[in-house]
Amino acid sequence: MTAAAATPAFPATCDLCDARRGDTSGAFRVLAPVFRHFGARSAFHGPVATIKCFEDNSLVREAVQRPGEGRVLVVDGGASLRRALVGGNLAAAAARNGWAGIVVDGCVRDVAELQALALGIRALALVPMATDKRGAGEADVPVQIQGTWVRPGDWLYADADGMVVSERAMHA
Numbered sequence: 001m002t003a004a005a006a007t008p009a010f011p012a013t014c015d016l017c018d019a020r021r022g023d024t025s026g027a028f029r030v031l032a033p034v035f036r037h038f039g040a041r042s043a044f045h046g047p048v049a050t051i052k053c054f055e056d057n058s059l060v061r062e063a064v065q066r067p068g069e070g071r072v073l074v075v076d077g078g079a080s081l082r083r084a085l086v087g088g089n090l091a092a093a094a095a096r097n098g099w100a101g102i103v104v105d106g107c108v109r110d111v112a113e114l115q116a117l118a119l120g121i122r123a124l125a126l127v128p129m130a131t132d133k134r135g136a137g138e139a140d141v142p143v144q145i146q147g148t149w150v151r152p153g154d155w156l157y158a159d160a161d162g163m164v165v166s167e168r169a170m171h172a
């Protein structure tokens with residue numbers, strides 16, 4: 001058990017892992033511990049929406065303009081370290097439109113702007129070069145994030161210890 005913070009808003013990822021330690025069904029998965037925190041919100045959770053794209057953030061831009069409704073946008077960017085899929089403008093739009101967080105298997109940029117936003121932002125690294133905008137990519141498809149499958153409608157929980165995904169909501 002994690003030492004209790006007064007009234008946790010939702011379960012700690014360590015507690016979720018403790019509850020599912022013997023679960024080999026694949027319904028509960030831990031994301032690889034290679035993501036860095038950006039964004040002012042270090043803990044966030046919500047149902048997942050996905051985008052798969054490579055060095056082109058056209059679909060990410062479209063998604064963050066739509067109501068987030070507390071969801072987490074998971075972007076499979078093919079782990080590219082060459083282009084930033086999210087920067088200050090897109091992240092600000094996501095925060096404004098009610099997204100809980102963005103997880104990018106790839107890079108982000110505008111670190112100072114990201115740090116000021118009430119949004120969870122996880123990515124592999126910062127890189128200052130923006131993407132090309134060709135409209136390429138897929139939305140609402142299963143994606144593999146550092147080898148772990150994440151599907152639209154899964155629930156993602158993130159806190160300072162890491163990130164987990166579950167087929168079902170794991171909080172009351």
Ligand SMILES: O=C([O-])CC(=O)C(=O)O
Nearest residue numbers: 086087088089090130131
């Ligand atoms: O527009 C982009 O490609 C990413 C960016 O810099 C922003 O979101 O501010």
